[in-house]
Amino acid sequence: MARLIVLGSGGPVPNKERFGSAYILESGDARVMVDCGPAAVYKMAKLGIHPVEISHLFLTHHHFDHMADLGTFLLTRWDHSTGSEAPLQVFGPPNTREIVERLIGENGAFAFDLRARTEHHLSKTMHELRGGSLPRPEPQVEAKDVGAGVLVDVPGLRVTAAQTEHVQPFHESLAYRIDTDETAVVFTGDAQPCDHIVELAQGASTLVSLCGNFQSKLQERGVEQGQTGTLGAAELAAEVGVEQLLLVHMSTDLTAERERALREIGAVYGRDVVVTDEMQSYELSGLRESGAAAAAQFDHPHIARH
Numbered sequence: 001m002a003r004l005i006v007l008g009s010g011g012p013v014p015n016k017e018r019f020g021s022a023y024i025l026e027s028g029d030a031r032v033m034v035d036c037g038p039a040a041v042y043k044m045a046k047l048g049i050h051p052v053e054i055s056h057l058f059l060t061h062h063h064f065d066h067m068a069d070l071g072t073f074l075l076t077r078w079d080h081s082t083g084s085e086a087p088l089q090v091f092g093p094p095n096t097r098e099i100v101e102r103l104i105g106e107n108g109a110f111a112f113d114l115r116a117r118t119e120h121h122l123s124k125t126m127h128e129l130r131g132g133s134l135p136r137p138e139p140q141v142e143a144k145d146v147g148a149g150v151l152v153d154v155p156g157l158r159v160t161a162a163q164t165e166h167v168q169p170f171h172e173s174l175a176y177r178i179d180t181d182e183t184a185v186v187f188t189g190d191a192q193p194c195d196h197i198v199e200l201a202q203g204a205s206t207l208v209s210l211c212g213n214f215q216s217k218l219q220e221r222g223v224e225q226g227q228t229g230t231l232g233a234a235e236l237a238a239e240v241g242v243e244q245l246l247l248v249h250m251s252t253d254l255t256a257e258r259e260r261a262l263r264e265i266g267a268v269y270g271r272d273v274v275v276t277d278e279m280q281s282y283e284l285s286g287l288r289e290s291g292a293a294a295a296a297q298f299d300h301p302h303i304a305r306h
């Protein structure tokens with residue numbers, strides 16, 4: 001059974017319940033990660049998962065709540081690696097490659113420590129004790145700047161990206177669709193509902209959608225553009241006809257009134273809706289028989305789209 005592990009289901013403001021975005025999708029042999037927000041690696045460790053077990057990381061955009069733990073992720077994966085693992089593949093919008101380079105590249109922030117851990121006998125011995133051999137290999141990371149299209153297509157795992165609208169021109173942003181032998185999941189990232197996401201999600205089983213706040217609060221505050229609230233998530237899920245809507249990236253306004261949020265969404269989208277919590281895993285709906293045919297007729301969205 002495919003499952004989604006929610007490591008981070010909040011935004012940039014930390015609170016007792018949630019902080020930042022980070023998710024792991026497990027299905028068959030695939031174990032891939034979407035976003036790497038604050039404390040993602042520590043949360044993984046608490047669940048008994050180590051970065052070496054992750055083969056691919058997909059960044060939706062470069063706001064810090066989605067990638068602040070990237071350095072920790074890359075370094076701990078390298079530090080624990082014996083050199084036998086496949087290189088980590090990192091995908092994200094433009095600047096992804098440069099960000100990785102600025103962290104662990106030759107002149108990156110961690111170049112001094114990489115040298116220390118590669119050359120000091122203490123670190124070399126620890127590496128050998130873990131099963132590695134000398135000289136210690138450099139971090140094996142393939143980072144790519146990508147746009148819309150198919151990014152990965154191997155047996156049991158196909159990943160497709162679509163361009164979304166969030167805070168351009170400062171950051172480009174992507175939604176990802178992950179198809180496995182068991183499920184098809186779309187991650188909106190931080191974005192307003194748009195036709196690109198609708199197209200990407202055709203026939204998908206599960207939508208993992210940003211749900212920043214009640215739509216009315218976003219409207220009142222004049223911050224509706226570039227993000228999604230309750231009504232936007234509900235309309236998007238109804239329009240593409242997914243079996244399951246997992247809400248993520250929620251504010252305390254919304255989690256304090258879960259029932260009201262679920263009622264508001266339920267009035268538009270009548271299937272399975274979950275307000276996700278961190279450190280929890282969720283069983284994902286199986287593959288749909290016929291994607292497009294199952295989509296609800298939804299011709300008049302309330303939310304303005306581009």
Ligand SMILES: [Zn+2]
Nearest residue numbers: 011063065190
């Ligand atoms: Zn965010």
